[in-house]
Amino acid sequence: MAREPLSVVITTFNNADTIGACLASVAFADDIVVLDSGSADATRDIAEQAGARVYVQAFAGYSAQKQMAINLAVNRWVLLLDSDETLPPDAAALVRGALDAPSAAGYEMLRREWVFWRWQPGRARLNHYVRLFDRERARMSGHEVHESVVVDGPVRRLDAIIDHHGERDIEGRVDKANRYSSLQVRDRHTREPRALRLRMVAYPTIAFVRFYVLRGHWRGGWAGFIAARVHAFYAFLKYAKLYERRVSRRHGEGRAVEAERHQD
Template structure:
């Protein structure tokens, strides 16, 4: 007998993409939505799809997702972002895996929307644990780039999520600014060595890895711009970390607005 499935989604003003997200998992036994104060049509869309609706103030990306997972009734959970959707053939593949799960979690592939087009099908896709036994899994606790950590073997399903992400360059840059602040604050608790060299070298390394090794050069100018924004994120992350160290050094001079 197949394991029943709870789909878990966290939302905040997600009306533009939530219809596609929830519509792609209508076959699941339960859909749980945990919202953090939406003011658009997110609630109406969730209820129209029969989702269990919950609200709480935003607790951070990792903690918010863990709270949503804890609301699920079933042992097996499919965790989605509100701007992700499964393809039509995913239902049969997920349900087949749940007939006799051979591991504690499954990774799914994800393809990215890059400003005005999908990434090339010949580019390297990322993969993430999204289907898992919640009794043997927890969110990582990271401020950004949070991930599901599984206590047990992990396999990979031949399922490709569609990730809509930010619709334009301005949105991607805004996200890079927000995420770099969160990442710098998290890194400030560690003792990063060679910070100056990281600030100089790592943005170029990040660009080459994203553009060449991951194959985003195949997406033309969209891939080039995305790689540059990714490198900018890497630069901001280390620049903000350096700024934090200088400001907090003994005898540091404070700007009037920072006193």
């Protein structure tokens, strides 16, 4: 039986420093789609030179943008990558092997993170995401942030690691925490939890312990410690901004009632 043809799908925006390595790592694919959000750098030129089919679409949100890119794929099987990710040769071989005779509707893959100045330690727990899937049985979740692939059918784990060359300095990671916490508060899927003030006080410590101790990032030295602190700050920001929204709504309702009284 012939191997299922593969489309690789990537969304970009001003990623000239990473898109070349990303595309080179998936050069074996039968089809490569790059959906750009209007880059001002050389991202699109690099992608076109690498043989990708390049399209431009104004940014519609992380989930919606990725879904539009998936819809542009010509093949049924899709590998979804971020523009700052690369697929090592051993992972590429596993992807090709899975497509020889797919036994699931989607496959989870592990992701190894670059943390400031080093890779996360080998024995730290890796996150896993569905990245290889049959697009006729899958869709993006619709979340504004932390979007994921939702698969209608069985999902299996592919023992392949994606390398994520993410934020290379503390400033970038803190900026991302601030941006993502705001998006999560605005996400229509985010429900306001109970005991917001208690969560705002307690959860950052819980998040730190989970990330640093339970997930093994203490093995990463000071890079792991700093990353855990930023992760805790992200948890604080998320609940603080939810609380701010609640208080603002109450004040807004109070002002509206007061205005009605003056009108009477």
